[in-house]
Structure formats: C-alpha cells, structure tokens
Amino acid sequence: MSASQQTTHAEPARGLMERWLPAVAAIAFLIAFPFVADGYLLHVANISLIFILLAIGQNIITGYTGMLSLGHAAFYGVGAYTSALLTLRLGVSWPVAFLASGVVASIVGMLIALPCLRVRTDFLSLITIAFAQMFFVVANGWMGLTRGPMGLTGIPRISIGSWVAHNDISYYAVFACIVVVIYVAVQRILNSSIGRAWEMVRDDEVGALSLGVDVTYYKVLSFGVGTFLAGLAGSMFAHYIRFLSPDAFLLLESLIIMQMAILGGLASLPGSVLGAVLLISIPEALRSSEPLLITYRPGLAGALLVAMMIWRPQGILGRTRATPPIVRQISDTLRRLVGARPVANP
Template structure:
C-alpha cells in the first residue's frame, strides 16, 4: 500500500504511462501463443482473483469472516447455466441473473447471520455452503445432481463467440479490472471508511452514528453478487459444472488468498490468488513432494509478506542499502 501511495504522487503523465504499460502487458499476454493449458490456468487464476477481491470486501474491509463464499460462486454458476441451457437466454443475461440471484441469497443469509460475529458467523456461513452443495447434489430434477449440467454456451460479443481460452482470458481480465475499480472506489468512499471503522471498533462506530448492521449487510450482499458473476463466468468457460466444483474446502482456499494478500488489501488479494492458483500447477514436477514444497512456499510468503507492496519495497530498499554499505 505504501508503494501505491507513492505512485499517486508521480506526475500524471508518468502515472498514466505506468498504468498503460500494465494494461498493455495484460492484454498482450494472450497473444504470446502459449498452450491452451497455460491460458486455462490463467483464466482460473483471474476468476479466483475476482473471488478473493469480493471476499476481501466483507472479510478484510468489514472484518466479518465468512467461510461460505463458495456457495454464492456455485449459486451464480448454476443460475447462469440453468437459464442458458434450459431457457436459451444469452450468457450476458445469465451473468446478470447470477449477479442478482446471488445477491438475493446473500441478503437472505446476511439478515440473520450478520447479527453474529467471529466464530459464530464463520460456522453459520460454512454450514450454508454445505447446505447449498447438498441441494445441488440431491435436487436432481433441476440440477441433474452428480451428472452436472452439460453444453453450457460460451458468451457472444458482436456476433463473435468467445471460444478459445486466450479470448476468454481477455474477457475475465476486463471484468476483473471493472470489479477492482468498483471495489477500490467503494472502499475509498464514505461507505468504505465506515466499514473500516466498524471493523476496528463496532461500539465506537455506533456511538458515532454509523448503522453497523446495515453497513455489514450491504457489504455482504455486494460481495456475494460479485462472487455470483465469477461463478457464471466459470460455468460458461468450463461448459460443464457439477457440485464437486463448489465444495466447502474451496471457501477456505479463497479466504487463504485474502489472508495471504493482506486483509483489506485488494492488490495483495489479486497477487495471492494468482500465486495460489499457479503454484500447484508449477510444482507438479515435484510429484510426491509437491504439497510439501507448496506449504513451505506459502509459509515463506507469509513471513516475507511477498504480497504486500510496501513490504516488498522496504525489503528491496534494505537490500540496496546493505549492498552499498558493503
């Protein structure tokens, strides 16, 4: 975050050039001719980045730990898939429906559960995720249960069907950028400042006139809506979904991305999501030792705060100073 503050002090032309270079790198990557496997991993990592950013709003900024985020991911995926396959609606309408239905479920869960906090909230949201999984698994007349939903269509844009993984990567990057900008502006608004205040001290926030409960509910609903969008994109990209993609353990993985990236740090969430998605694939060559190496890397990342921009810059500055002194 320290580096981000420094970037704001740069001259507008330099700042614009840096942003332009970053965006150019993102959009040129799909043109480099990597295999479909590489692009597939990249698409999934960006989807996890969207999920991590959405969870960070409620867990990192508002300080309310939820272990049921994967449920809204699944609700979004199944909402879009069922509408597109059974009713023949466009993928874009499916994504919009996923956003709205996920927010509706988020509201229904937020109203009773956000009166609680700490471990109670975590347990209730985790239980909700398991309930959703069981519904998806056993309501075979609608969800087809373990058979899953097949032939989910790809989105079309100006008559062009986004089929390839490279093209789909463009789509998810654009949506991730929109989500990032929207959440960043929300966090910097009065509403976002109120969320941080209630995270630090709910009693003091209430004494200052902040409606703590209402702020929690709104943040939770927004967070679940974004998770629904990610789920709809996942369903369209994979063209097949089943309940095994939305198990409760995935909520822990998403929360790990938020914690590793830094609670309330959107930049860190993006980096952590990409690392936690790419690392297991990169470590496949280690075979039986893959999970051991993976765990060691995570511990080192936590200790060194690799996903904290400010910590990285301070570490580099210390290294340069040490080298000069020698």
C-alpha cells in the same frame, strides 16, 4: 484506504506519472499477454482471472469489513448454477444470465447473513460453512434440477449478441475486460464513504456506532457486494469450463479463496490479484512434479496461514512500522511494481 491513513503514513506526494504508471503497465501487460502465452498458459490465466474476482469479493468481506466468511465457494457455486440453468433451461442470453447470477448469489448471501450480522458477526463463519454444506446437499441431491453428481453438461459458450467466444483468447479478452471493470469499480467504492465506513466497522464497531454509522447496514452491504462478485465469477467459470458438478464448490475451495485474500494482503486490492495469481499458478507449476505437495496442500496452506497471521497479518503487499528493513524493501519494491498504496494493518 481511509483519508486518515494517507495522512498518518505521510506518503510523499504522488505525481501524475507515478500514479498512472502502474495502471498503464497492468493494462499493457494484460493486452500483451495473449500474444506471448501459449494455450496452456492462457488457460491458467483465465482461471486466475476468475479467482481474482473471488479473492476481491472475499477481501471486501474479510479484509475491508473484518467478517470471516467461509462459504465463498458456495456463493460462487450459486452463481455458476444460476447462470448455467438460466441459459440451458430458459435460453437466456449470457450477459443477462451473467448479471442474474451475481444478483442471485448476492440476494442469497444477504439473506443467509442477515440474522447473524444483526447480532453476532463472529458466527458468520459458522453460518457460511453451514450454508456451503447445505448448498452441496441440495446441488448433489436435487437430481431434477442440477443432475446431482453427474453434473450439468453442454453449458453454452459465452456469447454477446451474435458473437461467440470460440477459443481461449476470446475468453481471455472477455474475462480481462470484466476483471478490469470490476477492479476499478471496487476501488471507487473503497475510496468512497462506503469503503471508509467498512473499514471503520472493522476497526472499531462501537466507535462506528457512536458516530452514527449504521453498522448492520454496512456489514450486509459488504457481504452483498462480496457475494455478488462471487456469483459473477461463478457464471464465468460455468461458461468457460462448460461442466458443473457440486464438488467444485466445497469448503476446501472456500479456504483456498480465503488464502488468496490473506496471502496477498487483507485490505489490499493489488494483494488479492497477486494472491489469486500465485495460488493458481504455483500449484499448476508443481502439479506434474510433486504429487505429495498436492496431497498435503491443505496442511501446508494451514501452516502458512498461522505463520502469516503471526508475522505478517497484512500480507505480502502490506507494511507496518515493525517490519524488518529487508522485508520492507522487498514489499516496497513489490508495492511500487503493482502500484499499491500503504495498507491498513487489519
């Protein structure tokens, strides 16, 4: 959130209590969760944590910098395969492979995006879809490396030194720590001059240029950070599910990640968390009872996207002056619950 927005929205001064309460509550919830949840819920939580990273990455690119990337799942896939292959073939330890997967995904992402971001950012959507298709063709066709559609099996569990994550609770602990660290780090970046530059590029590119903001640099940086997070999430996924096949990283998956970022609110970090949790847990809850709903999920999600763009482009947690009072009350309550600040209307 830029400084100007904080002043224009005239937020009441926030006391120490108000400021730290949401964070403390969130941490307390994360710690208490495994004690009350059963195995299945824990699994859903682990998947949600992975997707929270993906949604945050997408939100940095789309919500904060205003670039439409439709290949997030492919960068997630690049990370997953990097990490799996490094540990399987070269015997690299997991923490190294984890960081390497983020770095590789980010480098690939920046190389893909560079020609496009230099001249026509709108076409990033096309380039990223094309990259996703190419990723699928390569992952599916390069039998020697990826074993193609048969998939990679026997990927080792997450291990740090001699400690091995042997059950869902240990995975949960690792994932929760990663997500908390990343969340705080991203929030710091967004509150810094980098975050303000991103939002300026989104809101007025020519204006940003005229004030000496290196627009291309910040766009590429944003894309690099977003894909870095996708790569990390890929590594988490690979060592959690321990089986990789190329069809886990299709365009549909990218669209779901996009929906998470939009549903919770573009340019809202708590929104990304909420969006990821909702879009993972709702289908899980419905899976057994409503097969039709799953079949037509893309169509329903599409209708939701159109409706959100028309009536609520700022997502569930955002708010504008034009918001009807009842919606404002609900969203204010929600915002207070998760400790969000006012959100820019993207």
